[in-house]
Amino acid sequence: MSIYLRCIAVIFSLFTSLVQAQVIVPNNAISITFPKTQAQFALKNSGKLPIVVQLDLANRNDVYTTSNDGLAILYPRISRIEPGATQKISAMWRGNQDSSHYYYIRVNTVLEAELSRDRANASSNEGLTAEVGQAFPLNIISPSARPALSIAISDAQLWLHNSGASGDFIDAIKLQDGRIARVGKFMVPGQKMLLEGLDSSQTVSAAKLRKFGWVTLEEE
Structure with missing residues (x-):
């Protein structure tokens, strides 16, 4: 990962955006049904300013808990989206296919201008608030699997x-x-x-x- 992307990732670990309504995300679950191992979805910037978007995965039964199993991959995880533009995202599965798995895709967004704003003034509390952004389900489905x-x-x-x-x-x-x-x-x-x-x-x-x-x- 480049120094630029690492810097953005650090910023996103501390801040999420006040411009969530500017990003249009899927309104239903994204599903990968075996034997397929990949699906695509789109994010759209409906606003008038460029934005930077970071994606990650959370546990399906707790949207605030990050999933680190490494089996489901989102690419690209960090994107810059121009006003009115759409970014295609790939979801890929690289685990076994004998059971189903369930996640939330979390979408955290910030105006591009915020990445370079001077935050050296410790007395200023303007700007970004840390909170989970938009989220929607990612289902990895094994057709033969059943609940018990x-x-x-x-x-x-x-x-x-x-x-x-x-x-x-x-x-x-x-x-x-x-x-x-x-x-x-x-x-x-x-x-x-x-x-x-x-x-x-x-x-x-x-x-x-x-x-x-x-x-x-x-x-x-």
Whole structure:
């Protein structure tokens, strides 16, 4: 990486932009379905000034936690986009193809002029505020992979555990007495999720997945 790009990366580690609305990002998930290993998407500068954009990946179940697994690659990670111009970005997968993986693509943006602004005056707090920018999902899909859900009990609390090789939205759970409780959360492979408002005195018999429908749950 050049000295110029390294300097930009350092700046982005400290600041994100107040001009997020200037960048148009995809309004739906970007998916790579095996055997394909690459997909493309576009970012557009809808403003009147040049911007610099940095991309990175976060964990799907926590947009504030950076993913460093090195399996999903975005290129270019840093781009300068002229007013009205569009930048094509490639998402590439270089891991195995026996399970699905889920990320957020985070888009952090700054006006080009801000990169050279003098910040030597420590008494001045004008300008940029550190915060996560726009984000949208990146799904790496193995068509043969499936979720595997079970109930785990810990400290008298109920946890839903996905030990399978695929994720899915958990729309609802069904209790043994027939009651339905809404969940409305996405679970990635390996994740354990607390079922709030329930305890070990209650029995959860099934879960409704958005893609795979109702599945019976066993206790671990």
